[in-house]
Amino acid sequence: MSNLEKTLFQLKFTAKTLSKQAKKAQKDENSEKTKLKKALQQGNNDGARIYASNAIRKKSESLNLLRLSSRLDAVASRVETAVTMRQITGNMTSVVRGMDSAMQSMNLEKISTVMDKFESQFADLDVQTSYMEDTMSSTTAISTPQDQIDQLMRQTAEEANIELQHEMTAKDLNVVADLAPKEGIREEDDKLADRLRALRPAT
Numbered sequence: 530m531s532n533l534e535k536t537l538f539q540l541k542f543t544a545k546t547l548s549k550q551a552k553k554a555q556k557d558e559n560s561e562k563t564k565l566k567k568a569l570q571q572g573n574n575d576g577a578r579i580y581a582s583n584a585i586r587k588k589s590e591s592l593n594l595l596r597l598s599s600r601l602d603a604v605a606s607r608v609e610t611a612v613t614m615r616q617i618t619g620n621m622t623s624v625v626r627g628m629d630s631a632m633q634s635m636n637l638e639k640i641s642t643v644m645d646k647f648e649s650q651f652a653d654l655d656v657q658t659s660y661m662e663d664t665m666s667s668t669t670a671i672s673t674p675q676d677q678i679d680q681l682m683r684q685t686a687e688e689a690n691i692e693l694q695h696e697m698t699a700k701d702l703n704v705v706a707d708l709a710p711k712e713g714i715r716e717e718d719d720k721l722a723d724r725l726r727a728l729r730p731a732t
Contacts, residue, residue: 551594558587
């Protein structure tokens with residue numbers, strides 16, 4: 530197996546690894562949303578804000594990982610096509626070596642930077658395909674936009690309130706069902722009292 534073939538294998542393997550990481554981040558996001566909902570139902574606004582921030586951060590992480598995985602797939606496809614068409618240049622070979630180093634360290638920012646060079650090398654080739662252009666710097670960002678946190682909290686609170694209203698409606702229906710027989714008994718008692726009054730001699 531040539532060095533280029535090894536790089537192609539590594540490209541595809543890394544893309545799959547990033548895709549799995551993206552799914553895990555999405556799962557973590559859903560978990561944080563569940564915690565957020567529970568905290569809101571308990572009136573724990575401080576905890577809810579933390580869970581909302583975590584959920585948004587995990588969502589951003591998942592999207593960024595998916596973008597990078599997509600770029601890796603696109604690069605692998607371009608390299609494979611270029612090899613078939615014997616269009617690999619000396620500059621591309623140098624970039625391939627840089628990609629090997631970046632993927633071994635799993636440094637996402639380095640991978641993104643090397644892919645920028647890859648894509649510039651393929652700019653003049655007919656095998657170029659469209660790709661997504663976001664860097665991975667936002668993946669490591671700790672802070673999350675305040676408006677997104679507030680929006681997620683409001684959305685979760687509304688969903689929780691809807692469920693609570695459904696529960697209360699069901700309870701109200703049960704109460705009405707319980708009261709119905711009692712009202713019937715009260716009506717019969719009133720009729721009996723009227724009869725007794727009618728039987729009393731007039732004074």
